[in-house]
Amino acid sequence: QVQLVESGGGLVQAGGSLRLSCAASGSRFMIRTMTWFRQAPGKQRELVASITRTGNTNYTNSVRGRFTISRDNAKNTVYLQMNSLKPEDTAVYNCNAQALLLATMRTQNYWGQGTQVTVSS
Numbered sequence: 001q002v003q004l005v006e007s008g009g010g011l012v013q014a015g016g017s018l019r020l021s022c023a024a025s026g027s028r029f030m031i032r033t034m035t036w037f038r039q040a041p042g043k044q045r046e047l048v049a050s051i052t053r054t055g056n057t058n059y060t061n062s063v064r065g066r067f068t069i070s071r072d073n074a075k076n077t078v079y080l081q082m083n084s085l086k087p088e089d090t091a092v093y094n095c096n097a098q099a100l101l102l103a104t105m106r107t108q109n110y111w112g113q114g115t116q117v118t119v120s121s
Contacts, residue, residue: 002026002099009115022095024076028102034078038091085119
């Protein structure tokens with residue numbers, strides 16, 4: 001099993017910055033793609049950014065140029081640096097990890113508990 005723990009959310013004024021972290025722990029696993037999703041009240045969950053193990057990244061258009069996803073494979077941690085935040089970025093941000101479980105050689109998806117990001121105007 002793999003556990004994901006997120007941190008770094010909070011309240012910030014428009015134009016400000018936050019850095020989210022998501023750390024994976026467990027035994028005998030290898031994290032493949034890590035992805036940040038977000039869900040605002042009354043809206044569907046959307047993919048914000050993803051990063052492969054080798055560092056290939058993908059962003060949704062609304063955050064490209066403002067957000068940067070990165071990872072530290074040695075720490076099994078993914079980061080989301082969010083700059084120039086806007087009120088419309090307000091949402092619960094969830095981390096997702098595709099983990100290869102070495103005991104079974106199967107890949108499973110895991111989710112963090114979510115962290116609230118609130119951007120005031």
